[in-house]
Amino acid sequence: MMRSLFFSVLGYFLTPAGVVLMGVLDASMVFFLPLGIDFVVILMAARDPHLFWLYALLATAGSVLGAALTFWIGRKAGEVGLTKLVNPKRLEHVKASVNRGTIVVASLAIIPPPFPFTPFVLTSGAIGMNRWSFLGTLAAVRVFRFGVESALASRYGSRIIRWMKTPTFEAIVGIFIALAVIGTIASVIALWRGSQRRLKSDTAAAPLRRRTARAATRPR
Numbered sequence: 001m002m003r004s005l006f007f008s009v010l011g012y013f014l015t016p017a018g019v020v021l022m023g024v025l026d027a028s029m030v031f032f033l034p035l036g037i038d039f040v041v042i043l044m045a046a047r048d049p050h051l052f053w054l055y056a057l058l059a060t061a062g063s064v065l066g067a068a069l070t071f072w073i074g075r076k077a078g079e080v081g082l083t084k085l086v087n088p089k090r091l092e093h094v095k096a097s098v099n100r101g102t103i104v105v106a107s108l109a110i111i112p113p114p115f116p117f118t119p120f121v122l123t124s125g126a127i128g129m130n131r132w133s134f135l136g137t138l139a140a141v142r143v144f145r146f147g148v149e150s151a152l153a154s155r156y157g158s159r160i161i162r163w164m165k166t167p168t169f170e171a172i173v174g175i176f177i178a179l180a181v182i183g184t185i186a187s188v189i190a191l192w193r194g195s196q197r198r199l200k201s202d203t204a205a206a207p208l209r210r211r212t213a214r215a216a217t218r219p220r
Contacts, residue, residue, distance in 0.1 A: 012100050013040050014047075019055055023062020029070055029085070037063065038112060038149055045150035046157030052150035060142040063109075064135055067121050072132065074125025082126045086119045098123045102130065106137035169197055 019040055026037040041059045045052040077085055086094060091133040098105050098120060105120050124134055152162060 014043060015172070016054070019044060019058040020062035021067075023059045023064075024066035024069075027063050027066025027070060027121070027123075029073065035112060038146075041146050041150050042153040042160065043087055045153035046160045049154035049157050052154035053147070056143060056146040056150045059146045060139055061144075063142045064139050067109075067138055068131070068135055070118060070121045071125035074122035075128070075131075077122070077126055082108075082123060085122055090119060091123070094123045095127070098127060098129065102133045103137055105129070106134055107141055109138050109141045110146070120181045143209055157219050 014085070019037075022037050034119055037059055041055050044055045050057075074082065074085070078143075082089065097108070105124055108115070108120055109117055111117070144197045
């Protein structure tokens with residue numbers, strides 16, 4: 001049952017366009033499915049071994065597009081707004097890593113989930129990192145990661161498909177579905193709370209800004 005539910009949902013992504021879409025969602029701030037894009041790449045390469053290289057490129061394209069959107073959100077939020085998007089306890093560690101340079105940060109994309117890469121993308125945008133350098137390095141790292149996965153899947157595809165019919169796989173699927181639901185809900189709640197805090201702070205600061213503006217225009 002769990003396996004059929006998994007594939008009924010994942011089936012929408014088991015197409016070339018679906019690979020790109022999963023890549024975009026995987027790099028977004030809201031969607032949460034650990035190893036979701038990796039699963040899609042592996043399954044597609046196992047089914048069509050001769051096109052393993054194409055699925056790696058499509059996954060990379062989607063991942064870079066999603067990261068570009070997240071980077072843009074960080075750029076618009078700025079360092080002040082970043083505290084509303086990233087856990088303050090984690091933010092200092094993230095900033096320290098980001099300050100080490102584009103290559104260091106983008107190279108972290110080679111680490112698969114549950115490593116939280118999104119805060120690094122947001123922070124890179126917020127502090128004004130060069131977007132082309134960042135996205136270019138990210139693309140190279142993603143091509144390597146997805147290329148290795150798809151190449152291995154094309155080589156051992158039959159074994160992977162047999163393993164997917166076992167009870168062990170079904171148990172893993174159940175865990176992934178639970179994580180996806182819980183993680184996505186938690187992400188939405190965190191973003192909503194952050195937006196509410198920002199709205200309240202802006203509302204509270206509005207009267208002071210108006211008084212300051214009136215004082216500046218008042219004749220001396």
